[in-house]
Amino acid sequence: MLRGFRNLADVDLAPGPRFNVLSGDNGQGKSNLLEAIYYLGALESFRLAAKDALIAHDAARALLAAKLAGGVAPRTAKIWLDRAAPRRLALDDKRPRTRADWLAATPMVLFHPGDLALASGPPSGRRALLDHVAARLAPEYARALADYETALKSRNRLLRQEHADRRSITSYDPLLAAHGAVLGLARAALVEELEPATREAFARIAGEELPLEVRYQPRVPPREDALRTALARSLDKDLARGFTAEGPHADDLALTVRERRARHHASQGQHRMIVLALKAAELTVLARRLGLVPILLLDDVSSELDPTRNARLMGLLDELGAQVFVTTTQPELIRVAHDRADYRVVAGRVEAQAP
Numbered sequence: 001m002l003r004g005f006r007n008l009a010d011v012d013l014a015p016g017p018r019f020n021v022l023s024g025d026n027g028q029g030k031s032n033l034l035e036a037i038y039y040l041g042a043l044e045s046f047r048l049a050a051k052d053a054l055i056a057h058d059a060a061r062a063l064l065a066a067k068l069a070g071g072v073a074p075r076t077a078k079i080w081l082d083r084a085a086p087r088r089l090a091l092d093d094k095r096p097r098t099r100a101d102w103l104a105a106t107p108m109v110l111f112h113p114g115d116l117a118l119a120s121g122p123p124s125g126r127r128a129l130l131d132h133v134a135a136r137l138a139p140e141y142a143r144a145l146a147d148y149e150t151a152l153k154s155r156n157r158l159l160r161q162e163h164a165d166r167r168s169i170t171s172y173d174p175l176l177a178a179h180g181a182v183l184g185l186a187r188a189a190l191v192e193e194l195e196p197a198t199r200e201a202f203a204r205i206a207g208e209e210l211p212l213e214v215r216y217q218p219r220v221p222p223r224e225d226a227l228r229t230a231l232a233r234s235l236d237k238d239l240a241r242g243f244t245a246e247g248p249h250a251d252d253l254a255l256t257v258r259e260r261r262a263r264h265h266a267s268q269g270q271h272r273m274i275v276l277a278l279k280a281a282e283l284t285v286l287a288r289r290l291g292l293v294p295i296l297l298l299d300d301v302s303s304e305l306d307p308t309r310n311a312r313l314m315g316l317l318d319e320l321g322a323q324v325f326v327t328t329t330q331p332e333l334i335r336v337a338h339d340r341a342d343y344r345v346v347a348g349r350v351e352a353q354a355p
Ligand SMILES: Nc1ncnc2c1ncn2[C@@H]1O[C@H](COP(=O)(O)OP(=O)(O)OP(=O)(O)O)[C@@H](O)[C@H]1O
Pocket: 005, 006, 007, 008, 024, 025, 026, 027, 028, 029, 030, 031, 032, 033, 052, 053, 054, 055, 056, 057, 058, 300, 329, 345
């Protein structure tokens, strides 16, 4: 149930357990609806919008509510957004103890057009994907990452000072090496898990003749001693450049198609297929490790894919077994015949279509 969210009129949706197809012309509110669903699971907007941007222009507050099935027992989630007050949350009518409690209630995997940068853009997006999944699997990871980033920021601040004291700078190295090794090892292990699922999903969509390779590519091997050595060795260069060069903050997830880097060589449609394969793998790994199949949200997934690859993508989605929400301007591209509920989004109104 949604009230006062973006351009959406009062929405009372009883979505189907499998495919939910949200179709409509440009600018009608499809992505807004997906954003609301994602916000209910992830407590953040995939457009990184601030609270006030989510509240309808002419409203003072918004309410998002959902019944969550799929876990041990059904739960209810409610979020109040108020222009004049901090956000309020309730899980089963109680304030959740931690953010992690909330996130655990409904894992979600999202694909939105901005995610194409995972294949076509710089390494930072790929690291963020690994960090996101690793943190979902282990709260210790999120802590190590936060501590690492704090130490890195402090070291970089000293590196930029005019008369930097070398000893104060290197005093951060043991911490960076220790946390850095934790991050690097966890990411490498995660990539081991994601790799077969990504490769398989990509082969399903793209066809067997175009193999995708997925590899974690650390700048420094993820071991404490190796990281300490690398930090010490690059101190002079770091001082000259004003930032720390070595460490997991500079690692990459290498994606190669026929031995060429996808970022610079793959086509637009291939970028899309690579990212979809990564997301399918994320879903598979989260489902296995959390024991709960995440909800899959796909914003404008089918454009740029030819009919054959679209049909293959739908076959793959069918097998993943998740509850899926897809937005599209062309519902005929979503060729799923069974377990399908269609909704039409027009000027912020969401209407169920007869099957
Ligand atoms: N806080 C808000 N209050 C009212 N309207 C808003 C708010 N935020 C965004 N909008 C409007 O919502 C409309 C629909 O946006 P949305 O991104 O959901 O469209 P869409 O159906 O996904 O279109 P497309 O097919 O182009 O992606 C936009 O016209 C935008 O101006």
